[in-house]
Amino acid sequence: MRRFTGIGAGMASLLLVAACGSGGSADDSGGADPVTVGVIPIVDVAPVYLGVEQGFFADQGLDVTLESSQGGAAIVPGVVSEEFEFGFSNVTSLLLAGAKGLPLEIVGAGNYSTGEQGDDFSGVVVPEGSDITDASGLSGKTVAVNTLQNIGDTTVRQSVEQAGGNPDEVNFVELPFPEMPGALAEGRVDGAWLVEPFRTIAMNQGGTEIASNLVDTQDNLMISSYFTSKQLRQSDPELVERFTTALNRSLDYAENNPDRAREAILDYTEIDPAVAEEMTLPKWSSEINTGTVERLAELALEDGLVDEKVDTEALLP
Known part of the structure; x- marks a missing residue:
């Protein structure tokens, strides 16, 4: 398990601080092309912050500003309207956008499940004293996810089905991740899909992890990706290629330098040191x-998130 160590700051707001990259415009960046990327202030996006810090984007003649948003619901329209040149979102959200005919294209991977049962950055947790011992016990129960009809309930349904339960009998309710540990502790929900650091917080409050839903869905599951608009790909393919080159370098650097990734996360999140020390990083x-994109497209259709299978070829580079 990769762990965060030596992290300061409080827990008043775990995912609070919006941060920027080098920012600016072509006039104050030595002639580099200004690029804005819509991101979410979560652990998953550490590589792009590292890439700015390490100069990988500058090496490609790009002056990157990282614009913090609450989620993909704001980032997707921002990319379509060209407010952002690039954005970050989970794969299911991009598939749903594609189903609506929005002209988007994946340009790079975001982050992956660790693939380790019981040691992923995501899991399904039940409260202290619960008699639910595996995902089959969630049938007929209330389970919190951060967004209804998205990657959370889709992957939790896979855990329930594989454990022998009936996923159609799970009552999913929508709660922000930061509210889930409290909802579990107070008995307002029977279970919750949690990502770090909230997974660790809930378990430290006596919760028990009963399933690694991302691992159950697919080996080597790619959770999220960076994307752009098809308009930008057509109008400036060279810019997209330079961004992708720098992004890929950033992703590989973060994977090979977890300590540097931990330091970068301090710039845009506030995490309690004790929680951070236990927290599992994604891969x-x-x-x-591409297999993940196809798998999640099949599940979106199976779960009724879309009326017909999304054309994954149109979404992939």
Whole structure:
């Protein structure tokens, strides 16, 4: 397990601090092309912050500003409207956008499950004293996810089905990740899909992890990706290629230098030191797992998130 160590700051707001890259414009960046990337202030995006810090984007003649948003719901329209040149989102959200005809294209991987049962950065947790011992016990119960009809309930359904339960009997409710540990402790939900650091917080409050839902869904599951608009790909393919080159270098650097990734995360999150010391990092890779995109597209159709299977070829580079 990779762990964070020696991290300061409080827990008043775990995912709070919006941060920027080198910023600016072509006039104050030595002639580099200004690029804005919509990101979410979570552990997953550490590589792109590292890439700015290490100069990987500058090496490609890019002056990058990282614009913090609450989630893909804001980032997707920002990319379509060209407010952002690039954005970060989970794969299912991009598939849903594709189903609506939005002209988007994946340009690079975001982050991956560790692939380790019980040692992933994501899992399903039940509260202290629960008699639920595996995901089959979630049938007929209330389970919190951060967004309904998205990657959370889709992957939790896989855990329930594989454990022998009926996923159609799970009552999913929507809660922000920071509220989930409290909801579990107070008995307001029977289980919750949690990502770090909230997974560790809930378990430190006596919760028990009963499933690694991302691992159950697919080996080597790519959770998220960076994307752009098809308009930008067509109008300035060279800019997209330079960004992708720098991004891939950043992803590989973060994977090979976890201590540097931990330091970068301090710039845009506030995490309690004790929690951070236990927290599991995701896996990062510069490889786009096309099989994941296809798998999540199949599940989106199976779960009724879309009316017909999304054309994954249109979404992939």
